[in-house]
Amino acid sequence: MGIKGLTKLLNDEAPGCIKEAELSSYTGRKVAIDASMALYQFIIAIRSGSEGFAAQVLTNEQGEITSHIQGIFNRTIRMLTNGIKPVYVFDGKPPTLKSGELAKRMARRQEAQSKLEAAESVEDKEKYGKRLTRVTRKHSEDAMKLLRLMGVPVVQAPCEAEAQCAELARAGKVWATGTEDMDALCFRTPKLLRRLTFGAANKQPVMEVDYQKAIDGLGLTYEQFVDLCILCGCDYTDTIKGIGPKTALKLVRTHGSIANVVRSLDKKKYQVPAGWIKGSNPAPSAKPDEATEGEDGLEGEGASNKENSEKNESAPPESDEKKKAEDAEKADDA
DNA sequence: ACTCTGGGTCAAGACGCT
DNA sequence: TGACCCAGAGT
DNA sequence: AGCGTCC
Numbered sequence: 001m002g003i004k005g006l007t008k009l010l011n012d013e014a015p016g017c018i019k020e021a022e023l024s025s026y027t028g029r030k031v032a033i034d035a036s037m038a039l040y041q042f043i044i045a046i047r048s049g050s051e052g053f054a055a056q057v058l059t060n061e062q063g064e065i066t067s068h069i070q071g072i073f074n075r076t077i078r079m080l081t082n083g084i085k086p087v088y089v090f091d092g093k094p095p096t097l098k099s100g101e102l103a104k105r106m107a108r109r110q111e112a113q114s115k116l117e118a119a120e121s122v123e124d125k126e127k128y129g130k131r132l133t134r135v136t137r138k139h140s141e142d143a144m145k146l147l148r149l150m151g152v153p154v155v156q157a158p159c160e161a162e163a164q165c166a167e168l169a170r171a172g173k174v175w176a177t178g179t180e181d182m183d184a185l186c187f188r189t190p191k192l193l194r195r196l197t198f199g200a201a202n203k204q205p206v207m208e209v210d211y212q213k214a215i216d217g218l219g220l221t222y223e224q225f226v227d228l229c230i231l232c233g234c235d236y237t238d239t240i241k242g243i244g245p246k247t248a249l250k251l252v253r254t255h256g257s258i259a260n261v262v263r264s265l266d267k268k269k270y271q272v273p274a275g276w277i278k279g280s281n282p283a284p285s286a287k288p289d290e291a292t293e294g295e296d297g298l299e300g301e302g303a304s305n306k307e308n309s310e311k312n313e314s315a316p317p318e319s320d321e322k323k324k325a326e327d328a329e330k331a332d333d334a
Numbered sequence: 335a336c337t338c339t340g341g342g343t344c345a346a347g348a349c350g351c352t
Numbered sequence: 353t354g355a356c357c358c359a360g361a362g363t
Numbered sequence: 364a365g366c367g368t369c370c
Binding site: 245 | 345
């Protein structure tokens with residue numbers, strides 16, 4: 001996923017929305033985390049790197065992967081001891097809008113598959129092996145079980161995890177979304193935290209993005225911001241050749257909406273992909289049942305964040321969210 | 335000359351001992 | 353996937 | 364900081 005070049009664009013055009021802070025300044029906060037994303041990173045990264053052989057994931061006696069368990073266990077412990085309260089959100093059914101992108105991924109997957117079979121060198125084998133890595137249903141269930149046993153709240157999202165994270169944040173159930181993926185901003189998470197890790201070799205500070213300051217800084221409404229993201233290139237649509245972040249921002253500012261932008265484009269110069277955005281913008285509303293209500297202005301989260309520390313009521317936030325989402329169908333990979 | 339896009343690359347966790 | 357670098361196209 | 368280990 002991800003919006004191509006959004007970080008850089010925000011840095012250039014709305015610098016006020018990004019700030020860096022020490023981990024300690026987040027103690028006491030609840031943070032929603034996209035679990036599938038984390039699991040994927042762990043499975044990619046946690047390997048026994050024997051020299052001369054392709055690095056292997058950790059497994060149990062049955063040959064089942066355990067890297068994700070190592071990873072999520074350590075990280076969660078680390079967060080808890082640092083006073084951060086994670087809420088892990090698991091993906092549900094992928095939105096149908098995304099099917100195009102998913103098909104592309106499948107194609108890339110198969111390409112990697114065949115390249116792996118043809119691979120000679122250790123490096124190639126490793127490279128293509130990693131490219132084949134996926135988070136399966138089983139991995140998610142392992143993680144859920146572990147987290148429940150640890151007493152850490154788990155949420156099953158009806159659809160995309162990032163969307164549910166943002167929704168939890170908007171509802172004040174958590175203070176922020178912790179992710180590397182800027183998509184969460186499109187779902188209006190009031191705060192987005194990047195690099196929320198606690199490695200002993202503490203590399204870089206936490207990066208905090210404020211949603212309200214971001215759209216204010218860009219001078220856009222929420223709808224325009226979504227339009228901008230679509231133009232920049234996201235998971236839901238193809239892009240228009242020749243239009244990147246900079247010009248996309250310029251165009252949206254000038255024309256007000258994506259529909260107007262498309263209308264005013266010189267079609268000879270820019271090829272608009274077939275079947276592109278019709279009239280109204282299809283905001284990636286990823287919560288079929290949940291997010292549609294409560295569309296009204298939910299002010300005050302972004303600006304007056306300091307007071308929110310008291311928002312952490314003693315009860316874990318999972319109870320009602322979970323119920324609603326429990327029956328949602330899950331994506332599974334064959 | 336400058337700005338931007340696009341296509342390539344690479345790396346991707348966390349611990350504890352030294 | 354995202355960050356980065358470099359090449360090339362466009363302004 | 365670097366490096367081996369985690370299964």
